[in-house]
Amino acid sequence: MKSFNILVIDDASMIRDLIKKFVRDYFPGAKLFDAHNGQSGKSVLLHQEIDLVLCDWEMPEMNGLELLEWIRGEERYKNLPFVMVTSRGDKEYVMEAIQAGVSDYLVKPFNRQQFSEKVEKALKRHGISGRMAKPERAASSSLEVLTGSKSTSNTSTQNLSKSSKQATSSKQPLPKGVAIVRTPEGSVRCAIKNLDKSNCEGIFKRDDYVPGLLEHVSLDIEFKQDNQSQVMRINGFIHSIKATENKPDCALIQLSITLMDEDPEKHQLIADYVAQFR
Secondary structure (H helix, E strand, O other), X not given: OOOOEEEEEOOOHHHHHHHHHHHHHHOXXXXXXXXXXXXXXXXXXXXXXXXXXXXXXXXXXXXXXXXXXXXXXXXXXXXXXXXXXXXXXXHHHHHHHHHHOOOEEEEOOOOHHXXXXXXXXXXXXXXXXXXXXXXXXXXXXXXXXXXXXXXXXXXXXXXXXXXXXXXXXXXXXXXXXXXXXXXXXXEEEEEEEEEOOOEEEEEEEOOOOOOOOOOEEEEEEEEEEXXXXXXXXXXXXXXXXXXXXXXXXXXXXXXXXXXXXXXXXXXXXXXXXHHOOO
């Protein structure tokens, strides 16, 4: 039987590694290829027969939408399963991807169950079945993926038309110095203490939901560009979380997030945002 070839494209190496860990569990016999942007992904597609693409949207040189449009214009790849993996879950982005011919749409951050459901739907949409294995124990959080330790989380099932519901940022503007930290299971509003291209430190008020250590997150920060407010979304994971006071009913929680995006444009936006507070 011909090898099942899967291409993973993301400009953040740590996110590529996370996706590839999922892929190896559900496609144990597959051959993996990876690329750091759409242009390098296109080069792989020109030289290899690929059966499934898992691609980020926001990347330098050629983004995911541009690559998808090129793929759908190629005769041999018109029926290629293409899953857009991105932090952009707003309705207008989802509709743009659907119009370009996306097979399904997976919003960051996501857990293993959400990943498997979306990929399986994409394959079935193209008449491909029987390719995905069923791991005996499916880890659902970034913590378990990275360390192999057990973790508990709730999962959700969404179809393509409902993907935008995963985005928790509202149409109301975010105050300066405030970010929304989104995980696969919920979100918190966080006051930013320190921010650079690699890390973000902040404080949030404890409520019913508290993110977990090593949880994969998307950080939403609003900024001004061309006199218009836009939301910058940065991928990362929580590398520390602690109470601000030494008591069990402490109301404020401090967290530190390691940022994983390697896009120079995002690094410049972060620098511009930080400069506003100096």
